[in-house]
Amino acid sequence: MSEKTFIHIVDSTLRDGSHALSHQFVAEQVARIAKGLDDAGVEVIEVSHGDGLGGSTINYGFSKQPEVEWLKAASSVIKKGKLAILLLPGIGTKEDLKMAGDVGAKVARIATHVTEADISEQHIGLAKKMGMKAVGFLMMSHMAPPEKLAEQGKLMESYGADVVYVVDSAGALLPTTVRERIRALRNAVKVDVGFHGHNNLSMAVANSLAAIEEGARWIDGCTCGMGAGSGNTATEVLAAVLDKMGYATSIDLWKIMDVAEDLVKPIMLKPVRIGKASLTMGYAGIYSSFLLHAEKAAQQFGVDSRDILMEIGRRKAVGGQEDMIVEVAMALAEKKKESARA
Amino acid sequence: MEKVRVAILGSGNIGTDLMYKLKRSQILVPTVMVGIVPESEGLALARKEGLTTTHEGIHGLLAKGQLFDIVFEATTAKAHREHAPLLREAGKVVVDLTPAAVGPYVVPLVNLNEHLGEPNVNMVSCGGQATIPMVHSLRQVAPLEYAEIVATIASKSAGPGTRQNIDEFTDTTARGLEKIGGAPRGKAIIILNPAEPPILMRNTVFGLVEDCDPEKLRRSIDEMVKRVQQYVAGYRLRAKPLIEDLVDGGHKKKVTLYIEVEGVGDYLPKYAGNLDIMTSAAVKVGEEIAKHLAAGTWEKKRAEAHS
Numbered sequence: 089m090s091e092k093t094f095i096h097i098v099d100s101t102l103r104d105g106s107h108a109l110s111h112q113f114v115a116e117q118v119a120r121i122a123k124g125l126d127d128a129g130v131e132v133i134e135v136s137h138g139d140g141l142g143g144s145t146i147n148y149g150f151s152k153q154p155e156v157e158w159l160k161a162a163s164s165v166i167k168k169g170k171l172a173i174l175l176l177p178g179i180g181t182k183e184d185l186k187m188a189g190d191v192g193a194k195v196a197r198i199a200t201h202v203t204e205a206d207i208s209e210q211h212i213g214l215a216k217k218m219g220m221k222a223v224g225f226l227m228m229s230h231m232a233p234p235e236k237l238a239e240q241g242k243l244m245e246s247y248g249a250d251v252v253y254v255v256d257s258a259g260a261l262l263p264t265t266v267r268e269r270i271r272a273l274r275n276a277v278k279v280d281v282g283f284h285g286h287n288n289l290s291m292a293v294a295n296s297l298a299a300i301e302e303g304a305r306w307i308d309g310c311t312c313g314m315g316a317g318s319g320n321t322a323t324e325v326l327a328a329v330l331d332k333m334g335y336a337t338s339i340d341l342w343k344i345m346d347v348a349e350d351l352v353k354p355i356m357l358k359p360v361r362i363g364k365a366s367l368t369m370g371y372a373g374i375y376s377s378f379l380l381h382a383e384k385a386a387q388q389f390g391v392d393s394r395d396i397l398m399e400i401g402r403r404k405a406v407g408g409q410e411d412m413i414v415e416v417a418m419a420l421a422e423k424k425k426e427s428a429r430a
Numbered sequence: 431m432e433k434v435r436v437a438i439l440g441s442g443n444i445g446t447d448l449m450y451k452l453k454r455s456q457i458l459v460p461t462v463m464v465g466i467v468p469e470s471e472g473l474a475l476a477r478k479e480g481l482t483t484t485h486e487g488i489h490g491l492l493a494k495g496q497l498f499d500i501v502f503e504a505t506t507a508k509a510h511r512e513h514a515p516l517l518r519e520a521g522k523v524v525v526d527l528t529p530a531a532v533g534p535y536v537v538p539l540v541n542l543n544e545h546l547g548e549p550n551v552n553m554v555s556c557g558g559q560a561t562i563p564m565v566h567s568l569r570q571v572a573p574l575e576y577a578e579i580v581a582t583i584a585s586k587s588a589g590p591g592t593r594q595n596i597d598e599f600t601d602t603t604a605r606g607l608e609k610i611g612g613a614p615r616g617k618a619i620i621i622l623n624p625a626e627p628p629i630l631m632r633n634t635v636f637g638l639v640e641d642c643d644p645e646k647l648r649r650s651i652d653e654m655v656k657r658v659q660q661y662v663a664g665y666r667l668r669a670k671p672l673i674e675d676l677v678d679g680g681h682k683k684k685v686t687l688y689i690e691v692e693g694v695g696d697y698l699p700k701y702a703g704n705l706d707i708m709t710s711a712a713v714k715v716g717e718e719i720a721k722h723l724a725a726g727t728w729e730k731k732r733a734e735a736h737s
Contacts, residue, residue, distance in 0.1 A: 145617055146578050146636040146684070178620045181597045203624045204585060207596045404625035411580045411634035415669050415688045 092336035096306045098132040098282075099125050099323050101352060102162065103174050105314030107138035107377055108360050111151040115161035117355055122162035124351045125311070126169045128343035130323070132195055134172040135162045138316060138377060139408070140199060141173055141188060142180030147410050148377070156187055163192030170194040174225070177207045179408060182214050189218040198244075199225035199255065201406045202232040205240035212247040223282070223306075224249035227407050230260040230373050234272035241273045241281075251280045251306050256295065257407055259288025259317055259366075260373040263298035270302035282306030285321045287313060288370025290362060292321035293329055300335070311348040312356060317369050317376025319360035324348045365393040372401040381410050385417035395420055433459040434720035437491055437522075439513065440504035441465030441472030441483075443589075443698055444527060448502055448709045449476055450696035457717040457724075461498050464491045475697075488513045495520055499723055500716055503528055506591055507598075514550055523723070524550040525716050527708055529591075529598045537562045538714040539657055541610050546722055547731030551715060555599050556704035557581035557618055558606035559711045560633045560665070564687055565611035567654035572642035575682065577613035579603065579635050582621040584628035587702035596620060613637075631703035632668070633689040641681030644673045651687065661714040662707050664692030664700070 102121060106113055118135060125133050135158050137143035137151050144151040151158075163171050172195035173188040185196060196215035198208045208224060215222040224244030229237055241252040254261075254269045261269070266283065273281050283299035285292040285308070296307045309323030324347075327339040365386075366379050374397045382400075386393035399416045400409075436458050438445045445463065449472075452460040463476035468485040476483050482497060484490030488509075491501070501517055503510050503526045510530035517524050526532060533550030536542045540562055545551055553559065561579040568574055581603070592599060599620050607616025623629050639647070651671050658665045668688040676682040691703030698705045722728040 142617075145619065146576075146638075147580050147619060147634070177596045178600065178622070181600055183601075201622065201624065204593075204622045206590075206593045207622065209594055210597065404623065404629070406621065406623050406625075408619065408621045409580075409582060409623070411582075411688075412632075414672065414686065415634075418669055418672070 092334060094305070094336045095300060095330055096131050097323065097326065097337050097339055098134060098172065098306060098308045099130045099310065100134040100308050100320060101125070101310045101314050101323070102158070103134040103136040104138060104316055104320050105310045106151070107316035107380070108314045108319065109355070109357060110380060111137050111144065111149050113158060114152055115157045118158045119161040119165050121347065121351050123165035124347035126166045128347050129338040129340045130169050130344070131338050132170050132172045133162060133166060134174060134197065135159055136174045140176040140180050141184035142175070156191060159188055159191045159193060170221070172197055174199060175211055176200070176408065177211050182211060185211060185214055186218070189220060193220065195221045195223060197223040197225050199227050202226045202229050202237055202240060205243040208244060209247045212244060212249050216248040222249045224252040225255050225284070226253060227255045227257045228375065229254045229256055229269055230258055230265065234268045237269050238272040238276035242276045245277045245279050249279060251282050252277055253282040253284055253306065254299065254304070255284040256286055257375050258373045259286030259291070259370040259376055261295055262289070262291060263294050266295045266298045267302050270299045270304050274303045280305050282308070284308040286315065286370070286376045287318040287320065288362065288366050288376065293325060296321050296326060297329070311344065311352045313360055314352065314356070315360065315376070317379050318362040318366040322348070365397060368394045368397045372398055374401050375405065375407045377407065378410060378413060381413045385414050389417040389421040391417055391420040391424060431457070431724045433457060434500060434723055435459055435461045435498045436500040436502060436716060437462035437464065437498040438502050438504060439464045439488070439491060441470045441476065442504065444705060444709060445502070445504040446472040446475055447697040447705065448504060448712065449479060449481070451709055451713045453479060455713055455717060457720050458500070458713065462491065462494055464488070488516055492516060492520055495522070499523065500525065500719060502712055502716065518549050523719055525712050525719070526550060526552045527712050529555070529595070529602060531602070535606055535610055536715055537606070537610050538661065538711055538718070539563050539654070540566045542715060542718055546718060547728065547734055553708055553712050553715070554606045554610070555603045556583070556631070556708050557599060557603040557620060557633060559707045560631065560689060560691055560704070561635050562606055562611045563654050563658050564635045564651065564689065565607055565613060565637060567650045568637045568639055568647065568685055569612045571646045571650045572639040574613050574637060574639050576615050576638040577607045577611055577636070578617040579607065579633055580619045580621065581704070582623055582629065582632040583704045584631070584701045585622045585624040586628050587631070587704055588622050628699070628701040630701050631691040631707070633691070635687040635689065637685040638676070639683050639685060641683065644683070647671070647673060647685060662691065662710045663694050664703055664706065666690055
């Protein structure tokens with residue numbers, strides 16, 4: 089019998105999932121969930137502000153506690169797996185990365201917009217120097233053609249990345265467009281390739297499978313499908329599907345279901361689901377992290393969240409431009425007032 | 431008054447743009463342009479504009495020391511660290527546009543007066559020049575608790591130097607918000623946006639201030655915008671200032687300002703407001719220094735700066 093293909097699973101409940109809680113995790117919850125994930129056999133457990141280290145700001149939302157507290161809490165309970173962080177150069181700095189390394193992070197995921205990989209050189213370099221596994225994260229992958237993405241992935245590989253990811257930040261990719269990107273990236277780099285999906289078009293599991301079939305070996309998930317927008321690929325669902333399809337993972341299916349049901353679900357403010365705003369994000373290709381900011385601005389200024397998101401799409405905003413949301417909402421409200429007067 | 435003669439060290443995009451701005455100055459006149467590549471476009475344009483040129487770098491410049499009193503450094507941080515002691519020895523005043531930060535950070539309208547007399551001053555960062563005056567305008571009205579800025583620039587306007595050391599921007603700008611802007615805590619974010627056609631530079635300034643009269647804040651903000659516009663023509667608010675009461679924040683207020691900077695388009699494209707504001711602010715700094723050099727009050731300022 090041939091050996092089963094092994095898929096590495098990264099759980100981001102405590103990073104991407106933090107968007108769904110507006111970054112209000114406390115260390116005690118982090119420790120409990122990280123321990124659960126570790127016991128369930130999750131290989132890599134990511135812990136950071138949703139927008140990466142240093143993301144605790146007015147623009148992205150202040151986290152309830154400093155990230156160092158979350159990282160220490162996770163580090164103290166993770167025995168088998170590895171603690172990971174996310175860092176977006178331009179938001180977080182090398183100082184943040186050093187702090188994370190000092191408290192036990194073993195994997196550094198360095199994220200840039202899909203066309204801007206060259207701002208990650210120093211951070212990937214520092215991660216390697218600190219003995220960490222470095223992962224290059226090409227966000228908003230739908231915004232660049234496969235060749236461009238492959239070229240950028242090659243840059244990250246040249247800086248020392250051990251894995252390069254196609255990141256569908258907007259949940260806008262479909263199985264065919266995932267395949268094209270993974271294929272182009274695999275042809276360009278020697279290192280492993282990964283995929284990070286969002287469920288805005290209900291494609292997260294399907295896209296992850298398409299990526300695996302093209303040779304991606306690292307797949308991200310969040311328990312309960314937490315995460316920005318309509319959430320990420322649900323880790324427990326992914327684990328079940330992969331097992332059923334004959335892939336090997338390090339995850340204990342029953343235990344990961346328990347983590348989702350017993351530890352994560354009770355602290356969720358509301359179920360992460362596909363709503364009109366998050367569906368619009370997948371449809372129009374908008375950065376999933378904008379969701380709660382857009383919904384809040386829609387309420388504050390009395391406009392439709394979908395109109396805000398579509399206008400942001402027209403202005404070609406990239407990840408991190410949360411500051412545009414309120415400005416767009418104000419402009420739409422102004423326009424609405426004018427047309428009411430006319 | 432007779433115009434004060436200046437040299438431009440670095441014949442790249444920034445140096446060339448600077449040349450056209452200096453040519454319009456009522457106070458400064460560019461006399462020398464320095465490069466390291468004989469056939470560079472910047473040097474050719476400088477010759478066309480009647481400047482003396484050399485492609486022999488710092489030593490070519492020092493050999494022409496009789497032609498200028500102020501040097502605008504538009505090379506790289508690494509090069510400027512080597513140039514700075516030589517220029518100091520030659521008795522030249524330096525306006526440094528690189529991130530080297532050999533001398534103190536200056537922002538016109540905010541802290542330049544404190545540093546007139548310094549032989550070497552540094553222009554902080556594009557984000558710093560675009561936002562620190564506004565942070566200062568808030569602080570003039572109300573005690574400031576925190577300042578945060580998000581600078582979004584067109585990918586095409588970010589050169590390899592900026593890209594390879596993006597932390598230099600975030601760190602320098604954040605410290606500028608604190609040390610010059612007066613925020614007890616500052617945070618800076620930079621985003622590169624690859625959209626075509628390229629976007630204009632955007633800056634969002636967030637400030638948390640103690641309770642105060644919103645009208646006073648608005649007046650202070652508007653006045654500062656007008657004063658910056660006097661030396662950065664394409665500087666403007668994209669929307670009215672947003673002043674909100676902080677939920678659960680006692681009587682604190684959150685101020686949000688949306689700023690756009692369009693370049694004049696001298697040599698750099700108009701979308702590169704981030705570069706235009708650096709060259710525009712540098713000219714302004716050079717002019718203030720020149721006024722003292724011309725009036726003979728420079729030495730006095732210099733003594734004060736070091737007392």
